[in-house]
Amino acid sequence: MAEENVVYVGNKPSMNYVLAVVTQFHNGAKTVSIKARGRAISRAVDVAEIVRNKFMPEAKVTKVEIGTEEIKGEKPGNVSTINIELSK
Amino acid sequence: MAEENVVYVGNKPSMNYVLAVVTQFHNGAKTVSIKARGRAISRAVDVAEIVRNKFMPEAKVTKVEIGTEEIKGEKPGNVSTINIELSK
Numbered sequence: 208m209a210e211e212n213v214v215y216v217g218n219k220p221s222m223n224y225v226l227a228v229v230t231q232f233h234n235g236a237k238t239v240s241i242k243a244r245g246r247a248i249s250r251a252v253d254v255a256e257i258v259r260n261k262f263m264p265e266a267k268v269t270k271v272e273i274g275t276e277e278i279k280g281e282k283p284g285n286v287s288t289i290n291i292e293l294s295k
Numbered sequence: 296m297a298e299e300n301v302v303y304v305g306n307k308p309s310m311n312y313v314l315a316v317v318t319q320f321h322n323g324a325k326t327v328s329i330k331a332r333g334r335a336i337s338r339a340v341d342v343a344e345i346v347r348n349k350f351m352p353e354a355k356v357t358k359v360e361i362g363t364e365e366i367k368g369e370k371p372g373n374v375s376t377i378n379i380e381l382s383k
Binding site for chain 2: 245246247248249252253255256260268271272273274275285287288289291
């Protein structure tokens, strides 16, 4: 598959992102990447856990990567990142 | 080693936990687990990234696990968890 299935988690309620992930699986995705930066990282873990525990017990966490991105612009600095890969 | 080397990340400044991790490595640990729940998960990722990027470039992330714990008591519910394993 050329295009990756990615859900970027931000500051909206977790359930918005949960539905986005479930929708991508229902549309045929075998793997969905849940990505977040900074304080949204906790929410990304919530999203992955809610998908697995409430909606798709057959989905497995196939990868969890953490990293750091450099922020440029007015407030330069570093921000942590996470990429959680769910597969069914 | 019978006892695991664990640093539990809570609501204090990240640098407190960074120093706890670095100290455990300096005391001979080959692997340190950085654990957190709920909103402290983002901070746990920060701690792991700061240790790797600023203090111990030789440390590698050897495992990242996410999970869910049930909270009992006055406010029952679920909380997400993370376990980041750093090894040198």
